[in-house]
Amino acid sequence: MDGYFLGLDKLDENIKGIRAGSNIMLLGPPMSGKETIINNIVYNGLKEGEAAVIVTTREPGENVLQWFEYNNLEIPLEHIGIVDCVTKTLGVPTADTVNIKRASSPVDLTGIGVKISQFLEDFWMKKNIRKTRLCINSLSTMLMYSNIQTVFRFLHVFTGRVKAAGAIGIYLVEDGMHDDQAIATLKQLFDGVIEVKQEEDDHFIRVVGMGQKPSPWYEYTIDGADLVLIGGD
Amino acid sequence: MVETGIPRLDEFLGDGIPAGKSMVYFNHPGVEGDVFGMQTLHHNLSKDISCVFITSSSNPTLTKDQFTEFGWSIQKFEDKLTIVDAYSSLVGDLSNEKYVVSDPENIENMNEIIIQVMKDVPKKSVIMVGSLSTIMDLCGEEKTLEAIKLWNKMAILYDHVIIYNFTAWPYSESTIKVIKDEIFNSVISVGGIAERVIFGQYFGVLKADWADHKAQSMLFRVLRPGGIKIYIPKILVTGPFDAGKSTFVHSLSTRAISVDRLGTTIALDHGHIDHKGFSADIFGTPGQERFDPIIKMISGEAMGIFLIVDSTAPKDFVRAKQMLEITKGYGLPYVIIANKQDIPGAMSVDNIRSQFNIPEDVPIIPAIATEKKGVFEAFELLVEKITGGT
Numbered sequence: 211m212d213g214y215f216l217g218l219d220k221l222d223e224n225i226k227g228i229r230a231g232s233n234i235m236l237l238g239p240p241m242s243g244k245e246t247i248i249n250n251i252v253y254n255g256l257k258e259g260e261a262a263v264i265v266t267t268r269e270p271g272e273n274v275l276q277w278f279e280y281n282n283l284e285i286p287l288e289h290i291g292i293v294d295c296v297t298k299t300l301g302v303p304t305a306d307t308v309n310i311k312r313a314s315s316p317v318d319l320t321g322i323g324v325k326i327s328q329f330l331e332d333f334w335m336k337k338n339i340r341k342t343r344l345c346i347n348s349l350s351t352m353l354m355y356s357n358i359q360t361v362f363r364f365l366h367v368f369t370g371r372v373k374a375a376g377a378i379g380i381y382l383v384e385d386g387m388h389d390d391q392a393i394a395t396l397k398q399l400f401d402g403v404i405e406v407k408q409e410e411d412d413h414f415i416r417v418v419g420m421g422q423k424p425s426p427w428y429e430y431t432i433d434g435a436d437l438v439l440i441g442g443d
Numbered sequence: 444m445v446e447t448g449i450p451r452l453d454e455f456l457g458d459g460i461p462a463g464k465s466m467v468y469f470n471h472p473g474v475e476g477d478v479f480g481m482q483t484l485h486h487n488l489s490k491d492i493s494c495v496f497i498t499s500s501s502n503p504t505l506t507k508d509q510f511t512e513f514g515w516s517i518q519k520f521e522d523k524l525t526i527v528d529a530y531s532s533l534v535g536d537l538s539n540e541k542y543v544v545s546d547p548e549n550i551e552n553m554n555e556i557i558i559q560v561m562k563d564v565p566k567k568s569v570i571m572v573g574s575l576s577t578i579m580d581l582c583g584e585e586k587t588l589e590a591i592k593l594w595n596k597m598a599i600l601y602d603h604v605i606i607y608n609f610t611a612w613p614y615s616e617s618t619i620k621v622i623k624d625e626i627f628n629s630v631i632s633v634g635g636i637a638e639r640v641i642f643g644q645y646f647g648v649l650k651a652d653w654a655d656h657k658a659q660s661m662l663f664r665v666l667r668p669g670g671i672k673i674y675i676p677k678i679l680v681t682g683p684f685d686a687g688k689s690t691f692v693h694s695l696s697t698r699a700i701s702v703d704r705l706g707t708t709i710a711l712d713h714g715h716i717d718h719k720g721f722s723a724d725i726f727g728t729p730g731q732e733r734f735d736p737i738i739k740m741i742s743g744e745a746m747g748i749f750l751i752v753d754s755t756a757p758k759d760f761v762r763a764k765q766m767l768e769i770t771k772g773y774g775l776p777y778v779i780i781a782n783k784q785d786i787p788g789a790m791s792v793d794n795i796r797s798q799f800n801i802p803e804d805v806p807i808i809p810a811i812a813t814e815k816k817g818v819f820e821a822f823e824l825l826v827e828k829i830t831g832g833t
């Protein structure tokens with residue numbers, strides 16, 4: 211199919227790929243390994259020759275790249291673009307690089323939007339890459355600085371851009387940080403949800419909304435950079 | 444009149460913005476519209492005009508740093524620049540600015556500080572609201588629209604010009620309508636040409652109640668350093684064999700490359716020029732008849748044409764006119780370059796005009812491409828014809 215695979219074997223087998231233009235919320239509790247999940251999704255796309263735009267609101271852009279380096283994962287740097295919303299707020303005078311463009315702050319949605327658009331244009335027009343994964347890590351941080359209506363308007367525009375570009379968008383949301391109404395409001399913009407849950411010391415993942423019925427819950431473990439799905443319950 | 448400092452925009456506005464008027468840069472999301480406001484502010488500071496910048500989406504230090512990305516040092520104008528800090532309090536930072544909005548989510552507090560600064564600064568200042576959309580996001584649409592009315596009245600009272608950067612997120616239809624049609628004296632649309640992605644940016648005047656403005660859009664690029672430059676994606680350079688087309692392309696361009704063999708162009712010349720606020724890609728065609736099919740391919744979507752002729756070779760003028768036909772150049776703005784004026788026997792411009800039998804309004808520029816003489820004059824003239832300048 212002319213779509214995408216998360217690179218998470220059992221989940222991919224169950225949902226049989228994700229349609230180009232889809233926007234997906236990644237929802238899970240704190241400390242459940244969501245960053246590793248999102249980094250795996252990015253890495254699996256990069257391995258297939260796709261591009262990735264990562265909006266980071268929690269750590270500097272350099273740290274995002276270092277995660278791959280630290281875990282000995284080779285990534286094609288010309289396929290990756292990071293919108294760093296953190297470094298400038300720390301008061302560190304750091305210039306943009308080829309891979310990292312820095313927004314003023316997580317409040318600066320205009321600047322964030324411009325930089326996402328520039329990377330999308332660069333990948334499509336100049337580098338001729340037809341598949342891109344946009345990852346926003348995280349919407350929860352954005353919601354700490356801006357109200358739900360403001361973030362909704364921003365997402366309304368950029369989920370549309372993802373559809374137009376035939377990309378996929380993954381948007382990380384911390385479960386338990388927002389009220390149900392806020393989550394329900396945001397869900398209107400998404401085609402599906404990757405849900406993560408924790409039961410005692412065990413973690414589980416499933417996909418909702420990408421097939422006729424939700425996928426089973428798969429237990430997973432994280433070993434270094436690897437996300438290992440154990441089985442459906 | 445306060446100038447915007449954006450190439451061509453002041454001409455569209457009838458030489459700039461009169462005192463007491465308000466203007467909004469109505470920026471579509473994802474397009475580099477904020478640079479318009481920054482360029483306008485820097486332009487006026489450099490003309491020794493007192494300016495105010497209201498920052499609501501980044502702290503004052505970062506705001507100043509952003510100007511340096513474009514090669515604009517505003518530090519040297521600090522005595523003319525007043526910053527209103529409507530950001531630091533939002534993230535719990537202390538501010539060193541004199542004017543601080545302590546509660547940016549409270550429009551009353553915002554009003555109080557903005558009105559105070561408009562009273563305090565010299566009359567005929569330029570007031571720049573860095574991100575109207577952020578204020579609207581924090582304070583609500585209706586309350587912000589009411590506040591804008593108040594700020595615009597203050598501008599009239601103190602002869603200031605007030606300019607807003609606004610990102611047109613999907614606010615309510617009524618809010619967008621008020622912004623586009625009712626509340627500002629002038630609206631400049633800054634948009635993107637999008638298909639799968641945004642691959643081009645343009646601006647145009649939607650409204651200017653003091654001027655008989657031209658309903659025309661300009662493509663632009665943002666250069667770092669440099670700021671907003673009008674962008675012309677394709678200017679064609681054509682003309683007979685050995686007229687000096689490649690030399691012309693190389694003389695004019697900031698950077699250029701040719702595909703040639705044995706000293707003559709067999710595919711194309713390509714160059715890029717940044718000159719006086721304009722940025723253009725230039726494509727030179729081969730001149731030999733056997734390459735005519737290539738010329739047709741290269742000519743598509745050109746916005747203007749340089750026709751290069753060798754002033755010492757009138758026998759080639761018929762071929763030159765033929766090439767203009769092949770490139771469909773007659774329907775486009777074009778300028779004739781009378782090249783090789785340094786060679787004995789070169790014909791004068793008047794003689795060339797009579798031999799060519801072309802209308803008086805088609806410019807013929809005497810040039811010596813090898814010495815860069817006449818090439819920039821020709822470029823400026825063609826750009827004026829393409830962009831509809833005066």
